[in-house]
Structure formats: C-alpha cells, structure tokens
Amino acid sequence: MRTSRSEQLLGYAVLIIGVLMALTPFISIVLLAITPKSERTSGFSLPKSPTFDNFVTAWTQGGFGQALISSAVVAFAVVVGAVLLSVLAGYAFATMRFWGKTLLAGFLLIGLVMPYEGLIVPLYYLLGSLHLLNTYWALILPQIATSVSLGIFWMRTAYANVPGSLLEAARIDGASRRAILWKVYLPISLPAVGTLATLLFLFTWNEFLMPLVLVAQNPSVQTAPLALSFFAGNTRNFDPSVTAAAAVIVAIPIIIVYAILQRRFISGIVSGAVKE
C-alpha cells in the first residue's frame, strides 16, 4: 500500500483531536467534582488539593445509592425477561413453520422503529389502571415489550447460523423440540445472547422518558438518570460541583461495564444496526 507519511500523520492528528473532543466534557465534570469550593476558578484547572466532599454531599443528598439499586433491579429484570422471551420466540422464527410468519415478522418490525412518545401516554393510564405506577413493574413490563422486537430478530439471526447438520444429528437422536433448543441452539448462540444482553442493559439503564413519566412520584423506585435529573434541577442554583459529582456517580457504573465489555458494546451496536 502506497500512502504518504503526511496522510498517516493526518490520520493520527484527526483521531487524537476526536478523542480529546469526545472525552473533554466528561473529564471537565470530573475535575469540577473533585475541586474544593475555595479553589474553584472558571474553566479547566487541576485542583491543588482534590477532594471527595462533593461526592459525599451528592451521595447523601441525592439518594443515589437507592437510585443505582433501582436502576440495577430494573435493568436486570428487563434483560433477563426480554432475553428469555426472545430466545424462545426467535427459535420459533428460525426453525418452525407456522401460519402468519411473514406477517408477524412485519408486525414485530414496528417495534424496532416505534418512538416511545407514540405509546407513553396510554401506557401511563394502562399502568395506572393496573395500580402499577411508581413501582418497578411500571418500568420492567413495558421495557420488556419494547425490547423483544430487537431480541427476536437478533436471536433468529443467531440461530440461522447454527449448522443444519447439528440439528439433523439431534433429530436423529430423537431429541425433542425443547431439548434441541436448550441443548443445541442455545449453547451455540451464547455469544449472541451475551451481546444482546449487553445492548439491552445499556438501553434500559439509560432510558429517561419512561422513568420520568411512570415512576416520578416514588423516590425509592427512581432510576439513576431520573434521580440525577431531579437532583440537578433542584440544585441548579446551588453548587455546580455537587451536581457534577452526582453526574459522575451515575456515569461510573456504565463506564465500568463499558470498559470491560467495550468490544461487545461496539460490535453489538454495529451488527444490530446493520442487520436491521
């Protein structure tokens, strides 16, 4: 490959500028959060005596311990529920012949592109009539529903890559439908299940509109982003350092998960998007 040295340098330069741009806002609130009030100047500056006081204040005032637990409970339940349902339904789509298959696939496609705004108002009244508003269920049940479209298409694609010879061998051995799913298909598609779970975890953890509408009145169920939004709104005129610390607290768990599963996140977003 014949390319010039200057092009190579240009490549690095552009990437480094991009990374600086991408990380600056987050780094700037981290700096703001560890800067004691007395030292605060405007803009960027490394604090001489970094402090964790702002984190302590944010943690105790904002109830973020409870909010992070709520987020974890909701995300866990949605991921487990949606993945399980998708594993089952995707199996039917990939291996069985049934009436209305194409129609049903088209019907599920709507769920991939449906903006939540189109369903949030009736959802509020539906959950109200079930007496589930301001409970974990108000977040878990609808988000399972909005996740299964992606999940089913995802699992169908994963199962389609299972070699037909394996299926044939299992059938000859007299394995039942159910046994073939659990013993042949699922074990082979575990990496796909893992990626799907990672994606759904990210989407559920970051969801804002649903918690805002469906659990706003119960602090013990509020998810971390919602608690952060309320906290930042209430303290807007007080101390920006404490708000920054709160934002860092809420961001840390997802950043840790991302640091560990980074490849899976990215490959998931890419293949999920392109397959659509």
Next chain:
Amino acid sequence: MTASIPPVGAQRVRGRRLRTRYDWSAYLYLIPALGFYLVFLVRPVVESLWISLFDWDGITPASWVGTDNLVSVLTDPAIWNALGHSLVFIVFYAIIPIALALFVVAILARVKVRGLVFFRAALFVPYILSSVVVAIAWRWIYALDGPLNAVLRAIGLGSFARAWLGDFNTALPAVGFIGTWVMFGLAFVLFISGLQNIPLELFEAARIDGAGMFREFFSVTLPSLRGEMRVALVLMITAALRNFDIVWNTTAGGPGSSTTVPSYFIYQEAFTIHQVGRASAIAVLMTIFILCVIGLVMWLIRDRSDSVRVRGTR
C-alpha cells in the same frame, strides 16, 4: 432477513411444501413475547390514535371531538416552531456527525493506524453515557463561568463569552451541538466497521489507477458504505426528531420557546396541563412523521448490488 432453516427432508419432495404442514407448537414459543408486545406496545400505540379523537383531561369522562385535536395541533404555530427546531436538530444530529465521520474514515482508508481499537472505544464513549449525564456535563461546558468561555477569554475572544444555553441566539445550536458530539462516535464506529468490510483489492485497484484521496473516497469508500449510511441516517434522524432528554435536562425548551421540541409538548400537555387528547394527537402526528422520514431514508438509500456497481466504476 435471514432464511429459516428448512426442516429435515423438506427438499426431498417438492410437492409436500405446497400443502405446508404447520407447526402449531411454534405458537407456544411465540406467545410469551407476543403477549408482552401486544399489551404494552401495540395496545398503547392503537390507544394513542383513539385518545387523540377525544377531549380528555385524564380523569373525568372523555368527550368525542373527532379530528378537532389533530386540526388544532396542525394549526398551532407553537408546534410548527417546535418542528422547525427538530429539523435544525437533524442537521446537528445527523448531517454534521456523518460528514465529520466520513471525513475521518476517508483519511483512515488510506493509512494504517495503530491502536484503532483504543481510538474507536474512546470515540464511542459519548454514545454510551446517559443523556442526563451528557446534559449536565454540557451545562457546565456552556456555563457563564465554564470551560468554553474560559477558553474564549484565554485566546482573546472574551467578547463572545456568554451563557450559551440561556441566550436566544445560541441556545438552539448549543443544544444541537451536544447531539453532534454524541452521534459522531456512533457514525464513526459504523463507518469504520463498514470500511473494514471493503475488499482491499478495491483500494489497490484505485491506487494503481492513480486515484488520489478524493477520487478514492468517492469511487470506492462512499459507495461501499451505503448500508452503514442508511443505518446511521435512520438512527440519527430518529434521535433528532425524538430529542427530549437533552432538551429537558439542558434548557427545558427555553429561553422563551427557542428550543422547544414536539416531544416536549407531548409531555407538557399530557402530564402538566392534562390535555391528554391533544397530547395524543401530537404523539400520533409525530410518530407518523418519524415513520415517514425513516421510510423515505430507506427508500432513497435502497439496496442495489453494491459490489458490482463499485467494480463497474473502476
């Protein structure tokens, strides 16, 4: 769409396929997922349509008004104003990040870069952060005593310093730029993975022909990224039109009505002033609009046999 695996022996007798033997147990596997989907997604969507035909405060009995809500929304200047903001957001959320990412990818197509995995991971960080965290970070960046103004003052442009989100002239682009920042990583990640799927021979052929960076980009890279381009446009335009989180957590529509968006009105009308019928009318119109735009993008960038076309352009 992937083809399903044919049942064993399906290819044995072709005639048997015609009188298809359905597998009724399939529904047992489908029902749990479909149940959730019907109750918590399809039903509310249909109900949105229905509620939009009523005057309803959410508590007392509703009264039928037919298409009055739809008409009142469509003749409301505040809604058109908000839709105008959404269209501006399309520029910031889709056009600019895609253009920037294409620029970077055009350069990377010609050079071998070490540590691409690191760069990719770092550039993608904005996309994985919660929108509320993003909003708070940018509120600080844009604040009167925040980093952006500090930089401006440091380089002698202090006269431009202002509260960026509180200024009628700058609030909309300032909110929009947050979208550019979030979406650039997504566009980059999509295009770079598309780039890695382009056969190297195509680039080699272009270079043997003496193509420079521009020729190579327009005859090899860009046509090969068709699929990624379509996906990026669909995701980003949808995000632009749906924008609620960032607006809610930065400007809440202000100052004045300079950053209002349709989803903001849905929330306001439904849960603050309790005009549930009208809120549903906005929701229905917005949903139809988004689905039409998605359809348009899919149609404009529809699949042709890419590789053949690319080879044809030598």
